[in-house]
Every structure is written in structure tokens, then in C-alpha cells.
């Protein structure tokens with residue numbers, strides 16, 4: 308185990324939380340877990356908004372600098388459509404967006420809340436105004452999904468998180484492949500939740516989509532620690548082989564980011580930091596996260612420092 312002095316790799320923005328429900332142009336309970344991307348120089352967040360019935364939809368916020376001056380759609384942008392898509396009966400949640408360069412469009416992987424439990428659906432958008440549903444791709448219970456931006460030997464790859472046996476068997480991250488974004492197979496476990504006292508014991512899931520770096524696909528994932536007073540959602544890193552994303556090259560032993568500030572500790576689900584999106588400009592990472600299922604926080608860091616931190620805290624170093 309490495310016992311070096313802890314230094315902060317991700318720094319919270321001083322104006323956190325950067326977006327709360329008070330910033331929305333319409334009434335809602337909370338705004339959290341946003342996807343993030345940059346389009347024509349503008350930062351776009353596709354935010355989960357929970358209404359006062361308890362059901363979620365997605366709404367777009369745009370900012371010239373990714374920090375302030377957010378312009379938020381006047382009405383919900385992307386809403387569950389149970390008449391044609393019954394799996395969206397109880398709303399849609401937690402989007403992750405992936406830009407597909409060759410198609411000049413984004414694929415949104417989101418949670419559809421069906422009567423049978425949460426499942427994974429895909430949609431495509433070119434402008435974050437209209438969304439074309441590609442349908443449900445993973446049956447319940449499954450969530451925390453995102454697409455890789457490239458194909459591997461001609462097949463798309465999706466990370467997702469099924470929950471077998473009502474969670475008693477542990478919830479691990481899986482990887483599946485598809486020739487057409489519709490038919491999925493070659494399912495296999497990618498990263499396993501650890502056991503016992505670990506911060507990421509029994510339940511883990513992908514946070515933002517995997518990020519391509521010179522060293523491999525950088526994966527930020529959440530680990531859930533169950534305690535006597537509820538769950539703590541923390542974040543750790545892993546690195547996957549660029550050519551073969553099934554190969555896990557590194558995985559952090561320690562968590563990298565954990566609820567600390569009052570807006571992360573208190574809220575509808577206190578003790579949860581839950582990012583669904585990040586952007587990279589030059590070496591700067593901007594991580595957008597749900598704080599306590601109530602508001603949106605921003606944390607920034609250098610990609611090179613995240614990779615160096617992962618090297619230093621690689622769990623293989625524990626052996």
C-alpha cells in the first residue's frame with residue numbers, strides 16, 4: 308500500500324454547487340447527475356431533473372466557459388415517452404453522452420425507469436434539441452452505461468452494470484459488443500466490485516464515459532460503501548487497454564474523490580458524488596457531478612495528474 312501524503316488531484320470549483328434547482332426556469336425538486344460535452348466551443352450539460360412527482364427527465368444547460376452563465380432550456384428537453392416506450396413509465400435518468408466523430412452525432416446512454424426496474428436505453432442527437440430513440444438495449448436491472456466513441460474490430464462497445472440476484476451477488480461493471488447499436492452480445496465482466504471493507508465493495512458502476520488517452524481508456528467509476536447510516540458514493544480510477552478494452556491495465560486501490568462539502572453530505576441522498584460527464588480541453592479535465600442527488604458540482608484537474616495518481620495508487624502496487 309502506498310502511504311504517500313494525500314494531495315488533491317481534483318479541485319472543487321469555488322462557486323459550487325454551480326447549478327441548483329433554483330436556477331431552473333421551471334419548478335422542480337432537484338437537478339443532478341449531468342452528462343457533459345463541448346459543441347461549437349460551448350459546454351453542454353444534459354442534466355437529470357427530478358420533478359415534484361419524483362419522476363426524472365433531462366434538460367439541457369449551455370455555457371460559454373463551462374462554469375457560469377448557464378442558459379437552461381425553458382422546458383424539459385428530453386422526457387420519458389411511455390405511450391410508445393413503456394419502459395420509460397417512471398422517467399429517464401443519469402445520461403452519459405459519447406461523441407461519434409465519423410457520424411457527427413452524440414449517442415446518449417440513459418436509464419429508463421420501467422415497471423420491471425431500471426434498464427439501459429440509447430438515443431442519438433446532433434444538436435441536443437431533438438433526440439432519436441434507438442431503443443432499450445439492456446433489460447432490468449441495469450444502469451450506469453456509456454458507449455465507447457470508437458468501434459473495436461467493427462463493433463461498438465458498451466460498459467454497463469447489471470444487478471443480478473437483487474444485488475446479493477454483488478454488482479459489477481460489464482462490457483458488451485454490438486455490430487449495430489441494437490443487438491448486443493459477447494457480454495463479460497470488466498471490473499468487479501471488491502469485497503469486505505473496501506470503499507468499492509459489492510457495488511460499483513461507470514461514472515462518465517471512458518476517456519481516450521495515450522496510455523489507455525481512462526475510466527472513472529463509483530464505488531458504494533454501505534454503512535449503518537446509509538451509502539457513501541465515492542470515485543476511483545481504472546485504465547483499459549486501447550486496442551482491447553477488456554484488458555484492465557490499472558485500477559486504483561484508494562478512492563480519488565469522496566463526499567466532503569455540506570452540499571455533498573446533505574440533500575435528498577446525502578453522501579453521494581455522482582458524475583455522469585467530463586470534458587477535456589488541452590490537459591484540463593472538468594468533472595460535472597451530482598451532489599447529494601440535489602445539485603450539480605464541478606471539480607477540475609489535470610489529465611496528466613490523474614494518470615500519475617493512478618500509477619502511484621495502482622492496486623497491483625499493493626501485492
Ligand code: BMA
Pocket residue numbers: 340400401540576579581597600
Ligand atoms: C445510484 C443512481 C444515481 C443516484 C445514486 C445515489 O444508484 O440511481 O442516480 O445518484 O444512486 O442516490
